[in-house]
Amino acid sequence: MPELLALDNVTAGYGESVVLEGISLSMQEGDSLALLGRNGVGKTSLLVTLMGLTRLHGGGIRWRGRDITRMSTHERAHAGLGWVPQERYMFPSLTVEEHLTVVARPGEWDVRKVYELFPRLQERRANMGNQLSGGEQQMLAIARALMVNPSLLLLDEPMEGLAPIIVQELTRVIRALVVERGMSVIVVEQHARLALSLTKKAIVLDRGRVVHESDSDSLMQDPDTLNRLIAVA
Template sequence: MSELLALDNVTAGYGESVVLEGISFAMQEGDSLALLGRNGVGKTSLLVTLMGLTRMHGGKIRWQGGDIARVPTYLRAHAGLGWVPQERFMFPSLTVEEHLTVVARPGEWDVKKIYEIFPRLQERRNNMGNQLSGGEQQMLAIARALMVNPKLLLLDEPMEGLAPIIVQELMRVIRQLVVDKGMSVIVVEQHARLALSITKRAIVLDRGQIVHESDSESLMQDKDKLDRLVAVAH
């Protein structure tokens, strides 16, 4: 497999404020990564840095071999970075189906395939974005990112605030994407064991730096280390 994404000593933040310092890691095509850590350590900042929404103070971001550190956000999306932010960003004036079709790009994912994995969205296809429950909005946010036909899917706290039955449904879909379809994914998730159960590798951040990197299975099995590194519900 060829290299998909690589960060080389990335330092970034907001204005003059540095949030991430010296971040280096690489992902191959088909790789999946759990991005863990306590609140406020830079997990979301790392995702938005990949999307070009922070200020780079140093380092390089390579995407399929090319440096994208100065590439605008919309071109990163066109190049295959699919982002599902915490905020979901539903458009109240668009129906579910319009949310999907307005961003559609050629590739494997189309409306028919989206409805196959998210039948609830098909049932609600004529509802407006603000008429959906929180769980349905999260499904739509993931579905919308898939319609861009990304090469790498960035999921920021996809289970946050959702009922257990919805969490189970979303976990089924994400596991299907990662395990069955071999999609490359980075998952930021406070519930560490959920993220570790659907990924191959794990990185733990603390104060904007990588303090642990391993395969997901070994970290999940080492309860003491997981508690020490993450110290949140898992």
């Protein structure tokens, strides 16, 4: 499979502060990656670095063999990086359907298909963004990212603060995207076992560095290592 994304010895942070140090990783088309680690180790910073929102102190980023190190955020989105931020960023002045259509780009995903994936959004299509529950907002955030027709979907804590029934629904959706549609994803998730169950590969960060890299199944079957790296009981 051709290379989709590669980070070569990336060091990045905010201003003069370095958060990520010497990060190297690569993904092929159709790969799925769980990005794990304790709070504050740089997981979200890695995603926003991929979107061009941190200061790069060293290293480089390639997208399908092209150097995108200096590419702007909107150019990265147009190139095929889809980001679902932890904060969701709903617009109170836009309806559900307007959230979707305002970002739409040509491709497989359109309003009809995301409504098939999230029937609840179709029921709420005339509601404003701030009239949705937390779970519905998360569905809309994922659906909005799909409307960009990304080649790689970046999911930052998609299950945070959600009711168990919504977690089950979103787990089903993400698994369908990965397994049935072969979408490339990077998942940052505090529930390590859940993230591992959704992905093929895993990377664990500690203090801004990669300290473990393996396939997800192997890490799932090694509770001692998982507990040592992430403090999972």
